[in-house]
Amino acid sequence: MKRCVYASIVFLVFGCCTVLNAQAGEVVGMVTGAKTGTYIQFGKDIARAAAKHGLNIEVKESQGSLDNIKRLNSKENAAFGIVQSDVLGILYANKPEVARRLRMVYPLYNEEVHLLARKSIRSISDLEGKTVATGTKGSGNWLTLANLLHQTDIKPSRKITDLKPIDAVIAVLEGKIDAMIYVSGKPVKLFSKLEQLKKNPKFQDLMGTIHFVPLNDPKLLEEYYVASTIGPGDYAWLSEKVPTLAVKALLISFDFSSRHTAYYRSRCGSLNILGNAIRENINDLKRNGHPKWQSVDLNAAVGRWKWDTCSHPESSKPSSNDLYDELQDLFNND
Numbered sequence: 001m002k003r004c005v006y007a008s009i010v011f012l013v014f015g016c017c018t019v020l021n022a023q024a025g026e027v028v029g030m031v032t033g034a035k036t037g038t039y040i041q042f043g044k045d046i047a048r049a050a051a052k053h054g055l056n057i058e059v060k061e062s063q064g065s066l067d068n069i070k071r072l073n074s075k076e077n078a079a080f081g082i083v084q085s086d087v088l089g090i091l092y093a094n095k096p097e098v099a100r101r102l103r104m105v106y107p108l109y110n111e112e113v114h115l116l117a118r119k120s121i122r123s124i125s126d127l128e129g130k131t132v133a134t135g136t137k138g139s140g141n142w143l144t145l146a147n148l149l150h151q152t153d154i155k156p157s158r159k160i161t162d163l164k165p166i167d168a169v170i171a172v173l174e175g176k177i178d179a180m181i182y183v184s185g186k187p188v189k190l191f192s193k194l195e196q197l198k199k200n201p202k203f204q205d206l207m208g209t210i211h212f213v214p215l216n217d218p219k220l221l222e223e224y225y226v227a228s229t230i231g232p233g234d235y236a237w238l239s240e241k242v243p244t245l246a247v248k249a250l251l252i253s254f255d256f257s258s259r260h261t262a263y264y265r266s267r268c269g270s271l272n273i274l275g276n277a278i279r280e281n282i283n284d285l286k287r288n289g290h291p292k293w294q295s296v297d298l299n300a301a302v303g304r305w306k307w308d309t310c311s312h313p314e315s316s317k318p319s320s321n322d323l324y325d326e327l328q329d330l331f332n333n334d
Contacts, residue, residue: 026056027056030043030046030059030060030080030081032062041290042290043082064143065083066087066139072252080253080274082108084143084183089147089224089303103308104307105271105274106278106298107251107298111184115215124215127149128155129157130157133159134160163180185292186230192234194235195236212244216243225245227243229243250305269310272311
């Protein structure tokens with residue numbers, strides 16, 4: 001069992017969680033991400049589609065996936081939000097009761113894992129004893145790196161959490177740190193801009209010292225990651241394709257089908273409207289929404305994530321996993 005592996009993560013995110021209570025008002029809250037990120041842009045696109053069907057959504061900024069999970073399980077008006085697919089791995093390992101309260105409304109788009117490092121770092125195993133910029137505690141970057149390091153049993157000597165992404169890139173270029181991680185759908189402007197440095201004689205030598213680390217260890221291709229590549233078509237300064245991993249950005253909700261109070265029925269109805277709004281407007285979203293809508297497959301299954309039955313009534317029949325979980329609860333509560 002992984003009882004203590006992510007103890008600090010679980011305490012940070014779930015230490016103060018409370019049971020969800022009803023909220024006044026007809027506006028439904030949606031937690032997303034940073035104000036300049038893709039999550040919040042998707043949230044705004046979804047809100048526009050839902051408004052056509054009479055559902056008013058308040059799109060809220062957040063600190064990322066783990067912050068969103070915490071807020072979905074709090075007293076806040078936050079009925080649904082966007083998270084990375086690998087979040088569920090940590091939840092099931094440490095807080096299965098929290099994981100069982102969450103449902104997938106729709107899978108969205110792939111987010112590639114960009115591990116930028118000095119060229120002496122040829123694989124993730126070379127991070128042993130090195131210095132790595134992990135991203136802010138609780139962010140998707142931090143979560144994914146923690147998960148990957150655990151899977152490969154790698155222990156960096158130092159993890160830096162207070163560097164902004166652009167500062168982390170500069171620190172790698174200057175050799176002050178060995179690597180940095182950034183999880184986002186390619187191409188990422190942060191890395192696209194490096195082509196300008198490569199063309200500048202003052203920085204050409206520095207650009208020759210860095211690369212994206214290949215992430216093709218079979219241990220990493222578990223149910224929450226898929227194989228992907230980063231190449232010259234994404235970043236002109238690269239000379240060849242680099243294998244990497246991708247997580248899926250997911251629209252998830254609290255499980256409002258689990259009780260039959262007036263509030264739960266109301267929220268379940270809102271999710272039903274949301275599911276219909278996205279399905280019926282998917283072509284418009286692909287044409288006029290964020291460019292990443294082009295890669296969205298609303299029918300893709302993602303690991304152990306269960307479909308939300310409020311937004312997908314046809315999926316209300318319990319799966320074998322649902323039955324297993326229910327029996328586990330029954331026996332454990334005896």
